[in-house]
Amino acid sequence: MSNLVAAVEQSIRSQRLLRRGESVLVAVSGGLDSMTLLHVLRQLAAKHEWRLVVVHFNHRLRGADSDGDEQFVEATVVKLGLKFIAGRADVAAFAQREKLSVEMAARKLRHDFLARAARRLKIKTVALAHHADDQVELFFLRWLRGGGGKGLAGMKWANPSPSDPAVGLVRPLLDQSKAVLRRYAQEQGIAFREDATNAHLDFLRNRIRNKLLPLLSQKYQPALARSVLRTMDIVGAEADLVRRVAEEWLSQKRRSDFGSAHQPVPIGPGLTVQRERGGRVVKEATLHPTFRPEQIAVELKGQEGAVDFGCLRIYWQIKSRKASLNRMPKFAIGCEYFDAERIGSPVVLRHWRAGDRFQPIGMKAPVKLQDLFVNQKISRAQRHQLVVATTAAGELFWAEGLRIGERFKLDNRTVYRLKWRWLAR
Numbered sequence: 221m222s223n224l225v226a227a228v229e230q231s232i233r234s235q236r237l238l239r240r241g242e243s244v245l246v247a248v249s250g251g252l253d254s255m256t257l258l259h260v261l262r263q264l265a266a267k268h269e270w271r272l273v274v275v276h277f278n279h280r281l282r283g284a285d286s287d288g289d290e291q292f293v294e295a296t297v298v299k300l301g302l303k304f305i306a307g308r309a310d311v312a313a314f315a316q317r318e319k320l321s322v323e324m325a326a327r328k329l330r331h332d333f334l335a336r337a338a339r340r341l342k343i344k345t346v347a348l349a350h351h352a353d354d355q356v357e358l359f360f361l362r363w364l365r366g367g368g369g370k371g372l373a374g375m376k377w378a379n380p381s382p383s384d385p386a387v388g389l390v391r392p393l394l395d396q397s398k399a400v401l402r403r404y405a406q407e408q409g410i411a412f413r414e415d416a417t418n419a420h421l422d423f424l425r426n427r428i429r430n431k432l433l434p435l436l437s438q439k440y441q442p443a444l445a446r447s448v449l450r451t452m453d454i455v456g457a458e459a460d461l462v463r464r465v466a467e468e469w470l471s472q473k474r475r476s477d478f479g480s481a482h483q484p485v486p487i488g489p490g491l492t493v494q495r496e497r498g499g500r501v502v503k504e505a506t507l508h509p510t511f512r513p514e515q516i517a518v519e520l521k522g523q524e525g526a527v528d529f530g531c532l533r534i535y536w537q538i539k540s541r542k543a544s545l546n547r548m549p550k551f552a553i554g555c556e557y558f559d560a561e562r563i564g565s566p567v568v569l570r571h572w573r574a575g576d577r578f579q580p581i582g583m584k585a586p587v588k589l590q591d592l593f594v595n596q597k598i599s600r601a602q603r604h605q606l607v608v609a610t611t612a613a614g615e616l617f618w619a620e621g622l623r624i625g626e627r628f629k630l631d632n633r634t635v636y637r638l639k640w641r642w643l644a645r
Contacts (some may be wrong), residue, residue: 224256224264226402228392232264235377235392238345243271245338245346248297250289250413252278253349255296256401257393259410261347262300275337275346278308278332281322282417289413303340307333321422328383335384350375350391353398353429356448357525360428371465373456398443416567450574453600515570517612520638522562529569530607532620537639541630556618558628560638563617568610572603578616580623606640 222227232238246261249256252549258274263622265272276293278286290306297304317327334346355374362371377394381387386417393401405412437444518527524537536562577586593603611616617625618640 221263222404222407224396225260227396229262229264230378231395232390232392237392238268238270238347238377241271242271242345243273243341243343245273245275245334247334247346247348248274248293249274249349249415250293251349251415252405252412253351253393253398253401255410255412256345256348256405258300260404261392262302273303273343274339275305275307279311279326279330279334280304280308281311282415285416285600289415292411292413301419305337307337309333323425323543331383335381335387338381338387339384339626344386345388346381348389348391351393351396351398351401352445352449353356355394355452356445357425357428357586359448359452360432361425364424364428369455369459372452372457374452385560388443406582408441415567417599436524438524446574449599450604454604457602457605460495496518501609515568517566517568518562520565520567527569531570531605532607532642533644534569534607535641535643537637537641539639541634541637548572554643555639555641556624557630558617558624558638559634560636560642561629561634563611563638566612568608568612568614569607569618572606572608572619576608576616579626581629582623583626586587589616589619589622592619594623609640 226445238244244261246254246258248258258272261270261272264270267477274293274297276290278290280286290308294304294306309329311322311326311329312327314320315322318325320328338344340344350591358374359372375391375394378388378390381389404410418426419430421430433444441447516527516529518525518536520536520538523539524535525532526535572589574590576589578589578592579586580592588601589608598606608616608620610616615625615627617628620642
């Protein structure tokens, strides 16, 4: 099994995208991405007893080339022995009639077709070939158009179809780059069609893909995709938090609590909800930006104290080891003990950063925190909310939810003991 097939199988399992024995519509345009998706799912289908049906939508925007795409996909599917369904529509005419952009018209007609095909075949899931590079393009597309937190969070692994909520859309390739897909296609000899319009700069998305992103990668941030995807994870987690807070607050309120005017109602620090024009109370919130320091220095002076940082309140207490020689500290969740003199003062609280290294107790050498996160199955969104603590010299001695640093553990040379306790705020 290739690395890509194994990675996609793991994503499908961890994100719960497909069930064993499920029937799946696979949307295939004929391009590199969707042909690779079809190949990967077919590699896994027998093992998981998936029944694949291939669907293709002809937008009729490129004349003979559009028809050629349809014929190519159909011929490929016939060779694979799978069922094939095609749909077509005059997207340009629909866009003109409905006063939509060609891109929006194509999207609507395509999703309408996929939903109809799914209903007709009594299939609940449609697999799409969106990948990590699509996410990055979407981020800049929505950012340039003034999108909010929900939009900037990008596509989800799974969500309801915009044309029919009873039909689910899944994206098994969402964390894979275009380069990985292209390499797999070359290794496996997968044929695909090139869409010449992808190079046309009339569309904003194409200008982002072909002009803006290469410029940013070459001149400003070589790891652009990784940085943007991390930002999208953070924005998405914050948007989900705001939504949950708003929904919880709204569930406890009556419609009359909002009064007659369409005025924002505060529900907590920086959060408001308001009624939309039709009079219905919307479960939505706006987060007003507030200053949040990237890190703070904490002087461990005196015997005890407390400090708030991120989503945590941290309590600390320093005691002489002699005062408790006959009593071993009680270890509990949310509480650790350190050698206070080795840590020193001040300590620095901050969030995890890419490249952070840490030597957990019991290990002989430092490892990347990111590797520990993977082993502990801590998601990307969760990682960037985690609080870590370092000495004044920058050596990491504690990471929320992980083991303590080896060099700072209690031993028979300890004179002063630091009790470190944390609670969610």
